[in-house]
Amino acid sequence: MMVGKLVVLKVGTNAITNTQGNLDTEEMGKLAHQIALAMRQGDKVVLVTSGAVAAGIAELGIPPKPKDVTFQQAAAATGQSVLMAKYRELFKKFDLKVAQILLTAEDLSNRTSYVHTCDVLGLLLKIGVVPIINENDVTSVDELMRTEGYKVNFSDNDILSVLVAGAVCADLVIILSDVDGLYTSDPSQPGSELIKSVNEITAELKSSLNGKSKLGRGGIQSKIKAAEIATSCGIPVIIANSRRENVLLDVLAGKDVGTYFKPQRRMPAVKRWIAYGAAVKGTIYINAGAKKAILEGSSLLPVGVTKVVGIFDVGDVVSLEDEHHLEFARGNPNYNSSQ
Numbered sequence: 001m002m003v004g005k006l007v008v009l010k011v012g013t014n015a016i017t018n019t020q021g022n023l024d025t026e027e028m029g030k031l032a033h034q035i036a037l038a039m040r041q042g043d044k045v046v047l048v049t050s051g052a053v054a055a056g057i058a059e060l061g062i063p064p065k066p067k068d069v070t071f072q073q074a075a076a077a078t079g080q081s082v083l084m085a086k087y088r089e090l091f092k093k094f095d096l097k098v099a100q101i102l103l104t105a106e107d108l109s110n111r112t113s114y115v116h117t118c119d120v121l122g123l124l125l126k127i128g129v130v131p132i133i134n135e136n137d138v139t140s141v142d143e144l145m146r147t148e149g150y151k152v153n154f155s156d157n158d159i160l161s162v163l164v165a166g167a168v169c170a171d172l173v174i175i176l177s178d179v180d181g182l183y184t185s186d187p188s189q190p191g192s193e194l195i196k197s198v199n200e201i202t203a204e205l206k207s208s209l210n211g212k213s214k215l216g217r218g219g220i221q222s223k224i225k226a227a228e229i230a231t232s233c234g235i236p237v238i239i240a241n242s243r244r245e246n247v248l249l250d251v252l253a254g255k256d257v258g259t260y261f262k263p264q265r266r267m268p269a270v271k272r273w274i275a276y277g278a279a280v281k282g283t284i285y286i287n288a289g290a291k292k293a294i295l296e297g298s299s300l301l302p303v304g305v306t307k308v309v310g311i312f313d314v315g316d317v318v319s320l321e322d323e324h325h326l327e328f329a330r331g332n333p334n335y336n337s338s339q
Contacts, residue, residue, distance in 0.1 A: 009248065027243070097129045166230070171236075
């Protein structure tokens with residue numbers, strides 16, 4: 001039984017849209033009702049929602065262009081207000097207020113901004129408001145060219161939800177999708193079975209998965225990547241079907257729902273941010289001797305550096321790669337890239 005827990009609930013596009021791609025207000029209403037009941041029993045819920053692009057396409061009444069980034073952004077800009085207005089109306093029935101928080105990769109990559117976002121979320125939860133988070137699609141574009149060596153920290157709401165969970169030290173992440181959880185193979189194939197729990201996310205598990213969502217960006221790979229981030233930060237994850245009756249309340253009641261990903265040891269907050277919260281501004285390539293020293297707990301000395309890629313300042317997060325171009329660590333350098 002999980003009462004008095006801080007939960008990050010992620011809802012995918014397919015969970016709140018119908019087969020025509022329009023917002024499914026009945027499903028959104030059920031979701032709001034469950035969140036209201038969870039809050040009455042003492043839980044706190046941060047809602048990470050997709051659906052702005054789908055809502056925008058429906059609002060604009062023009063055919064979707066999935067490969068056109070500017071069109072997607074225009075649809076997101078149009079749809080975000082439609083989405084929030086609908087959530088506000090639905091939560092109001094249960095005397096709950098909502099707050100919109102739009103985040104980009106940069107917001108979570110800047111340490112000051114990251115900490116400030118945590119403070120704002122903390123205050124909203126304290127005064128009983130439901131924070132509703134979405135990626136800021138209008139300004140957040142991974143598809144655009146960035147400087148060499150730059151790696152963005154999230155590219156969809158699955159990843160965003162677990163980064164938020166790490167930031168607010170959540171007790172649980174629930175990812176609601178249009179499937180019942182993780183399967184042994186494609187769920188539409190005969191003989192495919194639901195995996196009830198995952199103790200560890202292995203390379204074999206990741207390589208066995210495929211499939212992407214029709215309207216949203218996150219497929220099962222993105223959910224597994226999200227689960228990997230959360231569990232390595234010490235936060236358990238459950239992937240479940242949003243259309244299951246009372247799915248949120250059943251999960252919080254400890255019922256056997258979906259696929260459960262077991263948490264590993266919890267990382268300190270700053271390490272969580274370096275590993276997962278921040279965009280990597282550059283890459284430092286190092287030799288075998290320096291890699292060995294770092295893995296044994298030493299600092300990186302100039303003699304171990306073979307190449308520097310990207311433009312970064314003191315305190316930015318950089319990636320460390322070995323001679324085989326394999327990333328094995330991340331950290332905060334005491335010098336900028338030119339030094």
